[in-house]
Amino acid sequence: MSQLELDRGDAATQRALAGLIGAIGDAGFAGGALEALNAPLQAASWSVYRVWRDRTPVLHCSASRGVADTTGDCFRAYQDGLYRRDRSFDRVDAAGAPGHVAVLHMRAEDAPNSDHRERIYRRHRVLERLSAAARDDDGSLLAVNLYHHEHQGPFSGVERERFEAIAPLLMATVKRHLALAERKAPADPREGLQRACPALTARELDVCERLLRGWSHDGIAADLGLSVATVKTYRARAFERLGLHFRSELFARFGGIGAAG
Structure with missing residues (x-):
């Protein structure tokens, strides 16, 4: 790599870090942070979520750039049960202390299993994932994930090097924002x-409150004595009133508070 390329890389990394820090605490953090990260490397989407060994995972924020935002759909598939067989973060525990x-x-092609690969990667034309992940003292794992989609091709060696360089500061920024x-x-x-x-009705509040706690549609339906279709109707009505389209936007605006079922 030439000195000019190194200088350009350093400048791009500095712009990214400045953009990330500037987005902390902002309601539009997900979109602003992804825009900033596209200075040192290219990512069409990203997601920040927390997983536990014995609880339903929670999506904190996500966004897409230049493609349809299907991050919410991807996480719903993950939350629907794929997380139970996800061994892709096992190396985190071997890498060091919490x-x-x-x-x-x-x-x-390296996805934990064929269901994971088909329902998240193939269905939504996602090619690769770069993750910064850390285990917290409470046993949960926070993952910050950047994705290349099929039209972008694989992450280059330079992109991977730059991501590795900024990963600790990226994690610190995300934790501060959360x-x-x-x-x-x-x-x-x-x-x-x-x-x-x-204007939200009592039932719409019931559904949204449980979504924020990480519950699945099936779990909410069982808890409230409703059909899954009715739960989805209440969710759609509530999202329309709130001006939301995806569960990730609900978490970004009101904050994920863990899982209770």
Whole structure:
């Protein structure tokens, strides 16, 4: 790599870090951070989620750039049960103590199983994933994932090197943003939803509150004594009132608060 290329890479990395820091605490963090990350490398989408060994995963934020945003659909498939067989983050525990940021690379063909590969990667034309992942003291794992889609081809060696260089600061930035978002969010998610949209009905609040806790549609239906179709109807109505399209937007706006079922 020439000195000119190195200088350009350093400048791009500095722009990315400045953009990431500037987006902390902003309601549009997901989109702004992805835009910033596209200075040192190219990613058509990204997602930030937390997984546990014994609980349903939670999507904190996600966004896409230059492609239809299907990150919410991908995570719903993951949350629907794929996470139970996901061994792609096992290397994190071997890489160091809690808090250590591991950098992982996975191609579609390396997905944990055929269902994972077909329902997330093939269906949505995702080619590769670069992840910065760290285990927290509570046992949960926070994963920051950048994706190349089929039209982009594989991540280049330079892109992977740049991602590895910024991974610790990227993780720190994401954690800081999530901490601020949690501090701003009301302790009671129902209160936050009502404050944002007084027109939400009791049932719409019931459904959104459980979505924020990481519940699946099936779990919500069983808990409320409704059909899955009815739950999805309440969800659609609530999202329309709130001006949302995807579950990821609900989490970005009101904050994921873990899973309860």
